[in-house]
Amino acid sequence: MIAPRFLPAVKSCRCAYHSFSDFSIARAPSKYPPSLKILGEHHLTDEFTNVTPAILSKVDLELHTQDGHPLSTLRSIIESHYPDFSHHSSLSPIVSPWKNFDELSFPWDHPGRSMTDSYYINKSLMLRTHTSAHEIEVFRKGEDKWLLTADVYRRDEIDASHYPVFHQMEGARLYSADASGMEEVKEDNERLSQHLERSNIVIEDIPHISPTNPVQPTHDPAHSELIAKNLKLSLNSLLLRLFGSANSEEPLRVRWIEAYFPFTSPSFEVEVFFRGKWLEILGCGVVIDSTLDTANVQGKIGWAFGLGLERIAMILYSIPDIRLFWSTDARFLSQFEAGKITTFKPYSKYPSCYKDVSFWNPEGAPLHDNDFCDLVRDVAGDLVEDVKMIDSFVHPKSNRSSLCYRINYRSMDRSLSNEEINELQKNVVSRLTDTFGVEIR
Ligand code: DAH
Numbered sequence: 001m002i003a004p005r006f007l008p009a010v011k012s013c014r015c016a017y018h019s020f021s022d023f024s025i026a027r028a029p030s031k032y033p034p035s036l037k038i039l040g041e042h043h044l045t046d047e048f049t050n051v052t053p054a055i056l057s058k059v060d061l062e063l064h065t066q067d068g069h070p071l072s073t074l075r076s077i078i079e080s081h082y083p084d085f086s087h088h089s090s091l092s093p094i095v096s097p098w099k100n101f102d103e104l105s106f107p108w109d110h111p112g113r114s115m116t117d118s119y120y121i122n123k124s125l126m127l128r129t130h131t132s133a134h135e136i137e138v139f140r141k142g143e144d145k146w147l148l149t150a151d152v153y154r155r156d157e158i159d160a161s162h163y164p165v166f167h168q169m170e171g172a173r174l175y176s177a178d179a180s181g182m183e184e185v186k187e188d189n190e191r192l193s194q195h196l197e198r199s200n201i202v203i204e205d206i207p208h209i210s211p212t213n214p215v216q217p218t219h220d221p222a223h224s225e226l227i228a229k230n231l232k233l234s235l236n237s238l239l240l241r242l243f244g245s246a247n248s249e250e251p252l253r254v255r256w257i258e259a260y261f262p263f264t265s266p267s268f269e270v271e272v273f274f275r276g277k278w279l280e281i282l283g284c285g286v287v288i289d290s291t292l293d294t295a296n297v298q299g300k301i302g303w304a305f306g307l308g309l310e311r312i313a314m315i316l317y318s319i320p321d322i323r324l325f326w327s328t329d330a331r332f333l334s335q336f337e338a339g340k341i342t343t344f345k346p347y348s349k350y351p352s353c354y355k356d357v358s359f360w361n362p363e364g365a366p367l368h369d370n371d372f373c374d375l376v377r378d379v380a381g382d383l384v385e386d387v388k389m390i391d392s393f394v395h396p397k398s399n400r401s402s403l404c405y406r407i408n409y410r411s412m413d414r415s416l417s418n419e420e421i422n423e424l425q426k427n428v429v430s431r432l433t434d435t436f437g438v439e440i441r
Contacts, residue, residue: 127153131170139295174302192233231303282307
């Protein structure tokens with residue numbers, strides 16, 4: 001996602017398609033030791049390594065399995081909505097780029113692969129960017145109905161709703177692609193339709209299949225229609241379970257939107273209307289045949305979805321800042337009880353302190369927004385509430401480009417002293433010059 005606040009010059013570099021030659025960024029390889037110990041194993045570093053200590057400190061936390069944590073409760077509510085599905089919650093976040101992208105038919109030049117968007121341990125290992133990375137291995141076990149919850153990692157900006165580690169839940173259901181399988185789908189569709197008709201939900205739907213959201217050439221269109229309908233009914237019923245009571249008098253409003261994912265066709269996104277806004281909740285679609293072929297699954301057809309847990313938990317628990325999920329403060333954790341959704345009561349808001357830093361961006365190896373944000377997170381961790389680029393210009397004579405970022409230091413748990421903030425800011429500035437070779441203005 002592109003933050004609207006970024007100025008056009010920078011925005012274009014965030015959404016550009018990167019080629020492999022663009023992948024090298026201004027990082028001194030010597031910054032890393034020859035190997036990193038992650039989850040008990042040593043991995044060699046190389047010119048691709050861009051994981052930071054702040055990120056590596058999260059890989060073994062598994063908030064989604066900590067009893068009583070809001071993310072764990074949300075996981076268990078979703079799991080209980082699908083009682084006959086198997087559950088997976090402890091798969092390692094270290095995967096190959098092949099597994100994260102290629103096996104799922106991502107094009108070679110997909111922007112998600114770039115070092116500015118994803119965390120690499122080295123050329124052949126990365127931190128998964130989505131739970132779909134495990135689809136093939138679960139299908140390969142022969143499982144037809146499953147849910148999988150995991151921490152996922154994406155380099156991103158810093159603000160109240162973006163954090164470079166978040167949690168996703170993936171779900172999938174396969175049926176036999178024959179008459180008996182399709183009978184089963186029809187029965188399930190009938191049951192779900194009746195349930196939804198009796199409920200306070202308004203659904204804005206789109207065709208299951210269209211020329212721009214096509215059936216796969218190997219699928220019988222009638223089968224694909226039934227599966228897409230099953231997917232929609234099943235997810236509408238999950239959303240009703242999650243959001244229905246939060247909106248009690250008003251009907252729950254859900255809308256379906258055509259989407260594109262490399263590993264599904266047709267594909268959809270779902271949005272929920274909450275407190276006056278449409279919020280994107282999940283992506284889903286009919287699983288492409290090549291995914292099932294790779295997993296050695298024959299004669300089946302089915303759907304998959306992936307949703308972000310923080311997004312939903314922030315709404316349901318009224319949690320205002322995504323950093324809170326990582327808090328170990330008893331004033332946060334003690335508010336929650338396993339299995340129950342309750343409204344978070346903010347315990348205090350401590351003062352903000354803004355610090356600006358302006359610099360000339362080195363020509364040839366310019367700093368990316370995400371490089372700046374990772375540097376700030378590494379120095380100041382969760383003591384930073386948000387980072388905004390407040391100015392950028394190109395000097396008309398020298399053609400050099402200048403950037404100015406504003407860092408908002410604010411702890412969620414305590415007041416920060418001036419000395420502490422000055423020390424952090426000093427470290428940000430010295431890391432900027434040492435690691436990226438920028439010239440401070
Ligand atoms: N993995 C996608 C993401 O992170 C979400 C997604 C889309 C998952 C479609 C799926 C799917 O299983 O079928 O954006």
